[in-house]
Amino acid sequence: MVTGGDVRQIAVMTEIPPTPPAPEETPRRLTRSTSDSLVAGVAGGIGRHLNIDPLAIRITFVILTFAGGLGLIAYLLCLVFVPTDDPSAPPLKWGLARTIGAGLLAVAALAILVPDWFWGPQLPLLLLAGAVVYLLVRMVRDDGGSHAGRVAARIAIGIVLFALAAGAFVAAAAGTALGGGVVVAGLVIACGVGLIGGAFRGGARWLIVPAIVLAVPLGAVAATDLDVRGTWGDRTFHPGTVAELDDGYEMGLGSLKVDMSDVDLPPGRTDLRLDIGIGEIKVLVPEDVCVTTEAQVGMGAVNVGEGEQGGVDFDISDDRTVAPGVAHLHVIADAGVGYVGVGEHPFDVRGPERWRDEQFDAGANRAACLGAA
Amino acid sequence: MTPRPGYDPASLFSGVIVIVLGGLLLLDQADVLEVQAEYLLPAVLAALGGILLVCGLAGPPRGRS
Numbered sequence: 001m002v003t004g005g006d007v008r009q010i011a012v013m014t015e016i017p018p019t020p021p022a023p024e025e026t027p028r029r030l031t032r033s034t035s036d037s038l039v040a041g042v043a044g045g046i047g048r049h050l051n052i053d054p055l056a057i058r059i060t061f062v063i064l065t066f067a068g069g070l071g072l073i074a075y076l077l078c079l080v081f082v083p084t085d086d087p088s089a090p091p092l093k094w095g096l097a098r099t100i101g102a103g104l105l106a107v108a109a110l111a112i113l114v115p116d117w118f119w120g121p122q123l124p125l126l127l128l129a130g131a132v133v134y135l136l137v138r139m140v141r142d143d144g145g146s147h148a149g150r151v152a153a154r155i156a157i158g159i160v161l162f163a164l165a166a167g168a169f170v171a172a173a174a175g176t177a178l179g180g181g182v183v184v185a186g187l188v189i190a191c192g193v194g195l196i197g198g199a200f201r202g203g204a205r206w207l208i209v210p211a212i213v214l215a216v217p218l219g220a221v222a223a224t225d226l227d228v229r230g231t232w233g234d235r236t237f238h239p240g241t242v243a244e245l246d247d248g249y250e251m252g253l254g255s256l257k258v259d260m261s262d263v264d265l266p267p268g269r270t271d272l273r274l275d276i277g278i279g280e281i282k283v284l285v286p287e288d289v290c291v292t293t294e295a296q297v298g299m300g301a302v303n304v305g306e307g308e309q310g311g312v313d314f315d316i317s318d319d320r321t322v323a324p325g326v327a328h329l330h331v332i333a334d335a336g337v338g339y340v341g342v343g344e345h346p347f348d349v350r351g352p353e354r355w356r357d358e359q360f361d362a363g364a365n366r367a368a369c370l371g372a373a
Numbered sequence: 374m375t376p377r378p379g380y381d382p383a384s385l386f387s388g389v390i391v392i393v394l395g396g397l398l399l400l401d402q403a404d405v406l407e408v409q410a411e412y413l414l415p416a417v418l419a420a421l422g423g424i425l426l427v428c429g430l431a432g433p434p435r436g437r438s
Binding site (some may be wrong): 070176182183184185186188189191192193194195197198199200202203204205207208211212215216218219220222223224298312314 | 375379380381382383384385387388389390391393394395396398399401402403408409410411413414415416417421424428434
């Protein structure tokens with residue numbers, strides 16, 4: 001028999017304790033921030049989504065904007081594709097007109113910012129990449145935040161981040177090759193200082209990525225002593241006399257050829273200085289003149305009539321004895337990445353490939369150094 | 374390497390490695406020091422390896438364990 005007191009006891013024993021209120025779930029969807037906004041809240045939204053300082057995102061956008069306009073393009077794409085976090089804003093509707101408008105906007109930005117690069121063979125690849133990004137974004141929109149949608153969103157963000165990193169990588173390499181290596185090295189050090197400072201504020205491991213993206217191309221370019229400052233193209237110099245010889249011939253990128261076959265060199269040493277960042281240096285010399293070569297190559301090959309020698313960061317120096325009173329041409333060549341060839345073959349007739357492959361003989365020039373010619 | 378409360382060892386040691394590498398590259402670019410390719414490229418690789426090692430030893434960042 002159950003008494004009234006037992007019923008109360010059972011009721012107390014079976015009472016379910018009140019469950020604490022569930023913590024408010026932070027939104028995982030990437031949105032533009034209305035509270036942390038300088039232009040359109042893109043950087044604020046990305047910073048909040050990735051849990052990093054939006055200032056770093058803004059600086060990245062600015063840096064990449066100067067790197068061929070990538071930052072501006074990425075910002076415009078985020079502005080178009082990422083919705084705002086304002087609940088009162090109307091939901092994003094992806095009609096055909098808006099899609100075409102966004103596509104035309106991106107195409108126009110690319111065509112204006114990088115016309116030489118844009119109208120090239122990579123245009124179909126660019127359109128394909130755009131279509132992939134568009135499909136991924138549509139997938140996220142249609143999925144309503146499910147697991148597949150989150151995976152697709154991460155893939156899309158990964159593609160964008162990879163593109164940004166690739167752009168920064170190329171920009172760092174180009175900046176170093178154009179003489180801005182000190183600035184790039186300074187940015188690497190700034191990343192290191194940021195890492196140490198961030199270590200005491202919860203960690204700043206994300207700074208490792210920009211540090212590596214800057215340091216690796218800087219190291220590669222520095223290792224080859226690459227310097228592409230100056231002119232570019234295919235240039236041939238044909239001085240007729242010693243007086244017409246320049247103090248030095250310098251090019252950034254391309255093919256630098258000097259035809260010395262018509263120059264009547266005076267007795268004694270005449271220096272010919274040549275410098276190229278990326279490309280080839282070719283010097284055509286007269287047969288009866290003593291020629292010595294001093295070449296420095298970051299990465300590539302040299303042929304001065306004794307077979308082709310190649311490698312990374314190597315020098316050759318011709319220390320042969322030259323008889324007094326002999327007309328002597330001393331070639332001082334510096335190539336960052338490329339080829340240096342000095343010989344008596346007419347390169348314009350034979351063409352660069354045959355000239356390069358041939359094991360030509362520099363015996364006449366060597367004999368001339370002893371005064372035998 | 375056990376993380377102590379108050380700082381992230383991966384960020385700290387990675388920062389030191391990055392500063393040393395950046396300093397080496399800065400000296401090379403400023404023509405204060407001429408670092409040959411056979412030393413420069415291994416230095417970059419060693420820095421990458423060191424950073425990966427430090428991050429691996431330190432474990433995931435706080436709040437993600």
